Amino acid sequence: MGEKVFFGKGIRQIKMEDPELYESIENLDKNIWNAKVLDYRTQKLIAIAISATNNESSSFLKQVSKSKKELGISRDEMMDVLKVVLLTSGMIPFNHALEVVNKLYD
Incomplete structure (x- = not known):
């Protein structure tokens, strides 16, 4: 797993203003990505699919770009x-x- 990145813009402010809440969010994140049955790669593919449905291209771009780099997610996997x-x-x-996948893989 790579460096911790939260995509919500307000998280940096929460970290400064409410460290306890930030710690809770960070612990939740750790627990979610520490699944008992699904491996991390499968979880990331699920997260990418969910992100794709939000029509928010910059978040989706970050998800795919990071997963491609860190996990070697292939274009064929993305197309699935x-x-x-x-x-x-x-x-x-x-x-x-x-459109995002084409930019990153072509």
């Missing part, structure tokens, strides 16, 4: 993820996510 996005969330999120 996007097929699930297409089935469950429709053409608009699929197209937005596909």
Whole structure:
């Protein structure tokens, strides 16, 4: 697992203003990524699929870019993820996510 990165812009402020809340968020994050059955790579692919459905390209770009670099997620794996996005969330999120994947893998 790489360096801790929270994508919410307000988290930095929470860290300064409410260290106890920040610590709780950090502990929750550790517990989520420490699954008993699914490996970290599978969990990240699930997270990428969920991120793709939010139509927020910068967050999705960060997720895919980091996973590609740290975990070696392939374009074929990403396309499998996007097929699930297409089935469950429709053409608009699929197209937005596909644009990002094309930028990163082409």
